[in-house]
Amino acid sequence: MPTHTERVRPTVTDEAIDAVIAAGRTEREDVVRAVQSSTDVAFTWDYERNRVPLAKLYEKAKHSQWNGTSDLPWSTPVDQEAVAGQVDGGTTARRFTALAQADGSPLKSWGTREWTRFAVESQNSTLSQILHGEQGALVCTAKIVETVPWIDAKYYAATQVMDEARHVEVFSRYLDEKLSGHYPINPHLQALLDDIIGDPRWDITYLGMQIMVEGLALAVFGSIHQMTTEPLLKKLLRYVMADEARHVAFGVLGLQEYYAQLSAPELRERQEFAYEAALRLRRRWFQPDVWERMGVDPRPVVRIMLESPPRAEQVFAGMLFSKIVPNCRKLGLLDAGDGWLRARFTELGVIGYEHAVDTGEDYDTFDEVAKDRARSSGEAQPR
Numbered sequence: 489m490p491t492h493t494e495r496v497r498p499t500v501t502d503e504a505i506d507a508v509i510a511a512g513r514t515e516r517e518d519v520v521r522a523v524q525s526s527t528d529v530a531f532t533w534d535y536e537r538n539r540v541p542l543a544k545l546y547e548k549a550k551h552s553q554w555n556g557t558s559d560l561p562w563s564t565p566v567d568q569e570a571v572a573g574q575v576d577g578g579t580t581a582r583r584f585t586a587l588a589q590a591d592g593s594p595l596k597s598w599g600t601r602e603w604t605r606f607a608v609e610s611q612n613s614t615l616s617q618i619l620h621g622e623q624g625a626l627v628c629t630a631k632i633v634e635t636v637p638w639i640d641a642k643y644y645a646a647t648q649v650m651d652e653a654r655h656v657e658v659f660s661r662y663l664d665e666k667l668s669g670h671y672p673i674n675p676h677l678q679a680l681l682d683d684i685i686g687d688p689r690w691d692i693t694y695l696g697m698q699i700m701v702e703g704l705a706l707a708v709f710g711s712i713h714q715m716t717t718e719p720l721l722k723k724l725l726r727y728v729m730a731d732e733a734r735h736v737a738f739g740v741l742g743l744q745e746y747y748a749q750l751s752a753p754e755l756r757e758r759q760e761f762a763y764e765a766a767l768r769l770r771r772r773w774f775q776p777d778v779w780e781r782m783g784v785d786p787r788p789v790v791r792i793m794l795e796s797p798p799r800a801e802q803v804f805a806g807m808l809f810s811k812i813v814p815n816c817r818k819l820g821l822l823d824a825g826d827g828w829l830r831a832r833f834t835e836l837g838v839i840g841y842e843h844a845v846d847t848g849e850d851y852d853t854f855d856e857v858a859k860d861r862a863r864s865s866g867e868a869q870p871r
Contacts, residue, residue, distance in 0.1 A: 505790045509776045521678075523685045529634045530690070541741050545703040547736055549647035554727050556658040564720040566666040571718045572607035587792045594784045602782070609778045612663065616670035617677055618708065621701055624681040625735070627651035628697040633688035639744050645830035648738065651731040658724055663743075666720065671777065680768045691746055692761060696737025699819070700765040703811035706732045711807055733827040736815065743819050762816055763832045770808055809838040817842045 537543050588595040595602075629652055632645040663670040684696035706729060713725040746757065776786035813833055816822050822830045824843060834838045 493514065495734075500791055503582060504794050505787050509786050509790060511763065525631070525686050525688075527631065527635050527688045527690065528691075530637045532637055532639055535639050537640055539638060539640040539741075539745075542638070542738070545734060545738055545741065546640065546644040546647065549644060549651070552730060552734070553647075553650065554654070556661075559727070560658065560724055561720055562665070562687070564659070564718075566610055566718060566720060568611070568667045569604055571667075571716060571721060573604065574718070575607075575611055575712055577763050583793060585790065590788070594786070598689055606778070606782055608668065608779055610775060612667055612669065613671045613775050614708075615659060615663055615667070616672075617674050618705065619656065619663060619670055621654055621681075621705060622655040622659060624677075624684070625697055625702065625705075626656055628681075628684055628693050628736075629801055631685065631693050632690065632697075635693065636742070638742075639828045641738075644738055646726075648731075648735055648871075651735070655728055658728070668832040676768045680765055683765075687866050691743060691758070694739055694743055695758060695762060695819075696765055698735055699743070699815050700762060700769065701810040701811060702732055702735045702739065702816055704769050704808055704827075706736060707807050707811045735810065739816055740818050747819055747821070749822075752825045755821065756828060758820050759829040761825060762812075762821055763829060766809070766812055766833075806841065807834070809836075809841050811845045813838055813841040814844050 552857050584595060587593055590596070590600060592657075598606075620718075626649065627646050629648040633642055633649065636642055636645060660670070679702070680696065684693055684701075687693065687696075709725050709729045709732065713722060713729065716722055747758070750758070774786075774790055776790065779786040813822075816829060821834070829837060835840075
């Protein structure tokens with residue numbers, strides 16, 4: 489685990505706490521949300537397949553398609569309290585020990601029943617935001633098919649549209665059939681998706697979704713997959729991770745070429761977008777709506793989270809930035825211009841992750857899913 493020597497903590501004022509709570513409440517709006525987008529659709533009449541890495545990724549994507557209905561063991565009985573306890577329960581309880589022991593704390597009287605219920609609600613909230621993020625990826629990738637100027641990228645992005653539809657399907661089904669339903673979208677995530685969809689530049693959609701959102705998703709899925717023993721969720725996540733590793737690889741392959749041609753001011757705009765996206769993704773984990781559903785004032789909880797001890801903060805930052813920072817390095821965004829993004833990530837205490845396991849290694853690992861399926865079906869394995 490990287491060591492972080494420089495940290496900048498936010499000033500924990502009452503106003504800062506109020507802002508976190510107000511922005512974190514997941515209030516259900518209309519079922520359909522319209523986001524304005526004024527993007528040029530790019531046709532290309534050049535059908536030459538001259539981007540070999542993208543062409544190879546497309547071939548692997550075609551071979552690695554799986555069926556969310558028939559390839560997962562949906563008949564598996566799921567004990568959601570047991571799953572929540574494995575994934576979140578003990579860690580959550582330990583993290584809020586200080587709050588539970590404080591004089592007048594609403595958590596002081598909590599026992600096993602309350603912590604178990606909180607773990608279930610926290611798990612439902614976390615998986616719900618994953619579900620909503622997958623629909624965001626579905627919409628964003630459909631937009632990439634329209635806007636990216638290269639035929640190899642259009643081919644691959646079309647396979648990702650199918651991947652994302654499948655992910656929305658399986659996470660929605662798991663939440664509704666095996667757990668206890670889902671939460672509305674977190675406003676921080678909604679705002680980020682709105683910006684990614686609404687920006688007229690095709691590469692911003694690419695950067696925001698393929699590098700930032702998908703990078704975080706890959707890290708979160710890996711963490712849950714490692715902790716849970718529930719067979720349906722474990723297999724679901726393994727299949728999804730195989731797809732997600734390809735998706736992030738797609739983002740890196742496409743943007744490396746494009747960003748090599750941009751001017752310093754244009755790269756600075758991409759650096760600022762990546763940094764703001766990272767901050768928004770970080771804020772989405774406060775979950776004030778979960779505490780309120782438990783009948784607890786979220787203000788003291790948010791204060792504890794903003795003043796997290798170094799170890800808790802390091803673990804949290806590791807999950808969030810372990811894929812984002814190395815991929816920003818591979819895109820040349822860390823040191824572009826005057827190194828503005830490197831300085832910002834240094835201030836956040838996460839620059840040590842720049843040499844963490846990169847997406848290429850992830851892809852080689854998770855591509856075992858395709859090999860497993862090929863072996864079980866007797867198909868030829870992709871080269």
